[in-house]
Amino acid sequence: MPELRRDPVVGRWVIIDSDHTKGPLDFSKDDNTPTHQSICPFCPGREHQTPHEVDAVRPLKSLPDTPGWLVRTVPNKFPVLISDGSLQKEGIGIYDQMSGIGAHEVLIEGPEHEKNLTELTKEEMLAVINQYQNRFRYLSKDSRFKYVMIFKNFGFSAGATLEHTHSQIIALPMVPKTVLEELKGAEHYHQFRGRCVFCDMISQEYQDKERIIAENTSFLAFCPYAPRYAFETWIIPKGHSADFAQMDTATQVHLAQILQDMLRKIKQVLGNPSYNYYLHTAPVGYDHTACYHWHIEIIPKLTRSVGFEWGTGLHIVPTFPQDAARFLRES
Amino acid sequence: MSQLRKDPIVGRWTIIATERARRPAAFVDPLSTTTDQKHCPYCQDIASPGVYESQGVKVINSSSPILDESKPFELRGHGLYDVCHSYGVHEIVLETPTHTANMADLPPEQINAVMQTYALRMQTHRKNPFVEYILAYKNYGVAAGSRNIGHARSQIMTVPVLPMRVLDKISGSKKYFDYHERCLFCDMVTQELKSMERVVTQNEDFVVITPFASRFPFETWILPKGHHCDFVEGIKGHEDSLAAIMKDLLLRFKMGLNDPAYNYMIQTSPVKKASSYKDDYHWHIEVMPRLTRVAGFERGTGFYICPIPPEMSASFLREVEIHA
Numbered sequence: 001m002p003e004l005r006r007d008p009v010v011g012r013w014v015i016i017d018s019d020h021t022k023g024p025l026d027f028s029k030d031d032n033t034p035t036h037q038s039i040c041p042f043c044p045g046r047e048h049q050t051p052h053e054v055d056a057v058r059p060l061k062s063l064p065d066t067p068g069w070l071v072r073t074v075p076n077k078f079p080v081l082i083s084d085g086s087l088q089k090e091g092i093g094i095y096d097q098m099s100g101i102g103a104h105e106v107l108i109e110g111p112e113h114e115k116n117l118t119e120l121t122k123e124e125m126l127a128v129i130n131q132y133q134n135r136f137r138y139l140s141k142d143s144r145f146k147y148v149m150i151f152k153n154f155g156f157s158a159g160a161t162l163e164h165t166h167s168q169i170i171a172l173p174m175v176p177k178t179v180l181e182e183l184k185g186a187e188h189y190h191q192f193r194g195r196c197v198f199c200d201m202i203s204q205e206y207q208d209k210e211r212i213i214a215e216n217t218s219f220l221a222f223c224p225y226a227p228r229y230a231f232e233t234w235i236i237p238k239g240h241s242a243d244f245a246q247m248d249t250a251t252q253v254h255l256a257q258i259l260q261d262m263l264r265k266i267k268q269v270l271g272n273p274s275y276n277y278y279l280h281t282a283p284v285g286y287d288h289t290a291c292y293h294w295h296i297e298i299i300p301k302l303t304r305s306v307g308f309e310w311g312t313g314l315h316i317v318p319t320f321p322q323d324a325a326r327f328l329r330e331s
Numbered sequence: 332m333s334q335l336r337k338d339p340i341v342g343r344w345t346i347i348a349t350e351r352a353r354r355p356a357a358f359v360d361p362l363s364t365t366t367d368q369k370h371c372p373y374c375q376d377i378a379s380p381g382v383y384e385s386q387g388v389k390v391i392n393s394s395s396p397i398l399d400e401s402k403p404f405e406l407r408g409h410g411l412y413d414v415c416h417s418y419g420v421h422e423i424v425l426e427t428p429t430h431t432a433n434m435a436d437l438p439p440e441q442i443n444a445v446m447q448t449y450a451l452r453m454q455t456h457r458k459n460p461f462v463e464y465i466l467a468y469k470n471y472g473v474a475a476g477s478r479n480i481g482h483a484r485s486q487i488m489t490v491p492v493l494p495m496r497v498l499d500k501i502s503g504s505k506k507y508f509d510y511h512e513r514c515l516f517c518d519m520v521t522q523e524l525k526s527m528e529r530v531v532t533q534n535e536d537f538v539v540i541t542p543f544a545s546r547f548p549f550e551t552w553i554l555p556k557g558h559h560c561d562f563v564e565g566i567k568g569h570e571d572s573l574a575a576i577m578k579d580l581l582l583r584f585k586m587g588l589n590d591p592a593y594n595y596m597i598q599t600s601p602v603k604k605a606s607s608y609k610d611d612y613h614w615h616i617e618v619m620p621r622l623t624r625v626a627g628f629e630r631g632t633g634f635y636i637c638p639i640p641p642e643m644s645a646s647f648l649r650e651v652e653i654h655a
Contacts, residue, residue: 004492006413012495080636093522094515095543096337149632159624174344176632197411204410225412278632304476308488310594310619312466313496316397 005226009185009197014226014315022230022302022318030274030301032155034114034163041077042164044111050074054105055134057127070124071131072108076168079104087144087173103139103171107131108164116154116165118264125256128167132279133252135169137245140284145171147179147283155274158301175283182280183292190291198293199240201225210322213329214261218254221262223321223328230319231270233262233298233328242289244281259296265328266300274301336544344544344634368430373482377428383452386444389425390452393486396421404461404491418461419489424448425482432481433471433590435581443574445485449597450563452487457563457602462489464497464601467562472592474621493601500598501612508611516613520554529641531648532579536572539580541641541648547623548639549588549648551580553616560612562599577616579653584620587651591620 006013041049044067053064055073062068075083081102088099109128110120117125132150139148152167153159175183189197205212205222213221213233221235235258241247247255259277266275281294309315337344368374376391383390398419406415426445427437434442449467456465469485470477507515523529523540531539531551539553553576559565566573584591595618600608629635 004415004417004490006492008411008413010495013490013492092543094518095522098336147632157624159629172632172634176344176634178633181633200411204412207410225409304474308466308468308470308486308596310468310496310596310617312464312490312494312596313499314490314492314494 007224007226008189008201010181011185012226012228012313012315014228014317026318030155030157032272032274034116040113040162040164042106042108042162042166043113044069047072050106051077055131055138057131067111069108069111071110071127073105073131073135073169074108076104076106081170081172083142083171098173101144101173103142103145103169105135105139105169107135107167107169109167110165113164117152117260118267120260122253122256122260125260126253129252129256129259132167132169133245133247136281139169139171140245142171144173145284147172147175149176149278151276151278153274153276155301158274158276160274179280179283183283183286183288186291186293187288190288196240196291196293198236198295202236202238211325213265213325214258216254216258218251219258221258223325225321227317227321227324228315229299230302230317231266231300231324231328232317232321233266233324234295235259235262235298236293236295240290241294242282242286242292244279244294262298262328265331266298269327269331270300270302275299276301368481371430371482373423373425373484374430376423377425381425382422383448385448385451387428387441388444388448389428390422390448390487391425393421393423398488398490400459415491418491420456420487422452422487424452424467424485424487426485427483430481431483433581433585434469434483434485435578435585437483437578439571439574439578442577443570446566446573446577447570449485449487450566453563453599456487456489459489461491462602463491463493465489465599466494466596468594468596470594472590472621474592475594477592497598497601501601501608504611504613514558514611514613516554516615517558520556523554529645531583531645532576534572534576534579536569537576539576541645543641545637545641545644546635547619547621548637549584549620549622549644550637550641551618551644551648553577553580553618555614558613560600560608560610560614561605562597562614565599565614580618580648582653583648583651584618586653587648588620588622591622593618593620595619 004013047065051074053072053074056064057070058068059070060068081100081104083103085099085101087101090097109117110124136148136150139145148169148171150167150169186197202220211223211225213223218237219235220238221233224232224234275298277296277298279296282289282292303318377389381389381391398417398421400418400420402416404415404418406413424445426434427441431437453465456462465487467485467487504515520538524538529540529543531541533539536556537553538556539551541551555565584593595616597616599614600612
């Protein structure tokens with residue numbers, strides 16, 4: 001029997017299409033086998049092909065824009081938002097407009113072209129997480145920016161244009177809608193119950209057990225009760241924390257471990273699919289920290305959204321989250 | 332310098348990339364949908380009985396429905412979570428008895444019959460007390476989510492809850508009306524007809540625009556010039572001009588963008604408490620060619636990057652020569 005399920009944070013309904021459920025191998029996927037590209041601008045030795053680096057992890061203290069780095073962050077050569085200038089706001093009749101001020105950076109996650117995140121060593125993965133937080137903290141200081149979004153597109157149909165493993169960071173002059181909706185839902189819940197909705201979600205996931213994939217000292221990985229996509233997976237700190245920037249060094253190790261673990265499971269169970277992940281955290285300077293709880297959402301790109309979903313925002317999901325969780329747990 | 336633009340209805344921001352804007356021709360879809368008449372199940376369905384049939388349009392129940400009306404509707408709680416079984420109907424509208432793939436190639440009378448069929452089916456489904464929303468929509472082409480079959484058809488679904496995007500639009504237009512005591516969409520029509528830079532085409536009853544804060548290249552909306560919240564009542568007396576403008580627009584896509592995949596969705600007011608939407612909501616149709624991929628950033632933020640300014644999309648579509 002198909003089910004309609006409601007997300008407790010933003011109130012979004014989704015349809016779980018149980019009559020045509022799909023297992024991990026029932027989706028058509030991109031071929032994400034790496035091909036060595038001799039012209040890749042992210043490979044060591046071609047540092048001059050990117051804009052000047054803004055940060056890097058260089059264990060042997062090599063010079064900026066030279067080889068010898070573990071992780072390297074550069075401004076996007078084709079930025080969607082530009083960091084020079086002041087924010088101009090304008091009204092045109094009923095419409096609102098702002099100048100495209102922001103930052104758009106590329107975080108190259110490792111020097112080796114064929115290696116993706118699942119193949120990094122523990123230390124390399126930790127360097128990526130560490131760099132995420134460094135860039136996040138740095139960009140949060142700019143008073144023009146209201147939100148810093150860290151995300152990754154892996155594979156063609158997830159929107160990646162370059163194969164070499166990388167994430168992106170975009171700093172925005174406003175809080176984006178999806179995050180606003182989560183904040184609004186979480187604040188509303190907190191007003192009513194005096195508790196964090198995400199903390200309550202974690203306790204219910206422990207009670208129900210069936211949607212849990214894995215956990216470690218600091219994090220829980222599970223498939224949400226009302227997912228928008230098949231095999232959608234969340235990684236959430238077990239203890240209450242609104243702000244990603246506050247995470248301490250010990251916790252970074254745990255995040256590196258569970259994120260890599262989830263990506264490996266997704267790769268194994270779904271046959272190296274394209275995927276996106278992104279970090280949802282409190283906006284810069286947000287002070288209702290008791291209400292919100294930062295987390296990472298991982299979305300394997302397995303289905304296309306159809307007119308119905310565009311028209312209603314009602315997603316149709318062909319895999320029950322408890323089944324997806326079981327496949328991932330048992331891999 | 333790229334721009335950030337806010338959709339006045341739902342408050343969603345879009346980045347309009349002017350700096351690295353791609354030329355309209357860069358989006359022309361090289362893959363058109365394939366047609367396989369011999370194996371078309373819909374050509375066979377034309378012969379079998381459906382739930383409704385008139386003027387060469389036939390409505391059948393989906394052979395693989397994702398909604399089911401056979402069990403009574405019941406909402407339950409599961410701790411923190413809400414759940415109900417997926418109550419509703421899922422119908423396929425076969426738009427023509429002939430094996431034609433694209434609605435753009437149907438005669439206007441046939442498109443008219445399809446639109447009237449939507450209205451009649453909506454009228455029937457409204458009588459069910461559990462139905463909160465009815466969506467009539469089309470997926471054309473593989474990239475738009477259709478299976479690779481070349482027979483023009485669209486779909487109707489009824490759902491027992493108010494979907495999030497519908498709620499967004501309704502609450503956005505309500506807020507505007509409360510403040511201005513005017514309909515947001517009527518104001519939009521006025522402003523667009525004054526500036527003309529985002530107008531693709533128009534006739535006496537409808538105008539097609541590329542919205543100010545477009546999410547996708549060549550995203551277009553068909554807006555009725557006259558105010559009505561409801562598709563069923565709103566099209567009365569305007570069926571011919573709706574069919575004409577729909578064909579006009581779809582031909583512009585087909586000719587200008589090389590037969591791209593597209594979706595359209597009829598956006599009408601919710602079924603219940605209809606009188607409360609009378610003044611502030613305004614039915615319309617969103618028509619979107621599917622030319623780009625949605626990436627992590629868009630999914631994570633609900634914040635779209637449109638690689639071409641809507642003014643450029645509009646002028647490109649305006650200049651497409653359509654010969655039916």
